[in-house]
Amino acid sequence: MLNRPTLTQFIIESQGHHADATGDFTGLLNDVATACKAIASAVARGALADVLGSAGSGNIQGEEQKKLDVIANTTMIAANEWRGHLAAMASEEMEHILPTHQRGRYLLVFDPLDGSSNTDINMTLGTIFSVLRTPDNGRDPVADDFFQPGTRQICAGYALYGPSTMLVLTTGQGVNGFTLDRNLGEFFLTHPDMVIPADTSEFAINMSNERFWYPPVQRYVAECRAGRTGPRGRDFNMRWIASMVAEVHRILNRGGVFMYPRDLKDPAKPGRLRLLYEANPMAFIVEQAGGMAITGEARMLDVKPTSLHQRVPVILGSTNEVQRIADYHREAPVMAA
Ligand code: F6P
Numbered sequence: 001m002l003n004r005p006t007l008t009q010f011i012i013e014s015q016g017h018h019a020d021a022t023g024d025f026t027g028l029l030n031d032v033a034t035a036c037k038a039i040a041s042a043v044a045r046g047a048l049a050d051v052l053g054s055a056g057s058g059n060i061q062g063e064e065q066k067k068l069d070v071i072a073n074t075t076m077i078a079a080n081e082w083r084g085h086l087a088a089m090a091s092e093e094m095e096h097i098l099p100t101h102q103r104g105r106y107l108l109v110f111d112p113l114d115g116s117s118n119t120d121i122n123m124t125l126g127t128i129f130s131v132l133r134t135p136d137n138g139r140d141p142v143a144d145d146f147f148q149p150g151t152r153q154i155c156a157g158y159a160l161y162g163p164s165t166m167l168v169l170t171t172g173q174g175v176n177g178f179t180l181d182r183n184l185g186e187f188f189l190t191h192p193d194m195v196i197p198a199d200t201s202e203f204a205i206n207m208s209n210e211r212f213w214y215p216p217v218q219r220y221v222a223e224c225r226a227g228r229t230g231p232r233g234r235d236f237n238m239r240w241i242a243s244m245v246a247e248v249h250r251i252l253n254r255g256g257v258f259m260y261p262r263d264l265k266d267p268a269k270p271g272r273l274r275l276l277y278e279a280n281p282m283a284f285i286v287e288q289a290g291g292m293a294i295t296g297e298a299r300m301l302d303v304k305p306t307s308l309h310q311r312v313p314v315i316l317g318s319t320n321e322v323q324r325i326a327d328y329h330r331e332a333p334v335m336a337a
Helices: 007-015 024-049 067-080 116-121 207-212 215-229 244-254 275-288 319-331
Strands: 054-058 064-066 086-091 106-114 125-133 155-161 165-170 175-181 186-191 202-204 257-260 292-294 314-317
Touching (some): 007 175, 007 186, 024 125, 024 165, 054 067, 064 116, 067 086, 067 106, 125 244, 155 244, 244 275, 275 292, 275 314, 314 319
Antiparallel strands (some): 106 125, 155 165, 165 175
């Protein structure tokens, strides 16, 4: 075990490649990793620690907050707010940004507990995070500072709370996965240089929304389902875990396509997933692993955010399949946004 680098060693070694590094970013990643360990511990104790069920409140998206959503959010804030690396944080669970007590060089945006409909049934959950630079303008942080396209992320990652806890990370030089040794309390590098196979015969989508999808996605999924006798000439498999972290993790390990596309279910929502703390960090990770991430019509990382809790359609995974879906969008008649 000890012949593998720990996450801390890995980050320090990577810092050594940047002559101008101050240790600030290394400190920030360590704080985020510590928060993820604490959240993993709360998730793992589950019913024994009375952390399951509703918190009796709702978030800004009008979704019911689970007790674990609130615990995970509080944990991430506590691990970061006094450490001096951040100027502000933004989270799925907070309507507004949270300026920190010092004017640090970075902004942290996170979904503290992704897939929270899985909390009460002891299924896979995750934490997603993304790091941006604080604009160098000398003023107090405002929400606008977070409205940077995904290409400007300097780091993105997720923790996966499954049979084992993992932390998967990119700083723009590939993707590396670390597994938590609970006895030692350390993440160890177990999945170096993760690469998504370009081809796949597996897709993930909530099929119950099929009638609301736009035609290009209906076409793609219909062709997959037609299998060997259809236009694709081979059988496809389908998975749906209802936790984006779990779906992306599977895709990083064996390929696949994940879709939460634009649909007509609620015309006020152009998608289900949130750009800043779900779609962008995952798109950065997927691209760094050689995959592709789009809204349908556009590259995800090029979308210019306009609000903190903005929703977007998401299609990501194995390049050749995502490219095919992008082509289907291009060939389809233009649809109203
Ligand atoms: O809110 C995000 C999320 O929980 C994702 O992690 C997941 O992919 C999706 O929502 C599940 O959606 P549905 O409830 O439609 O299956």
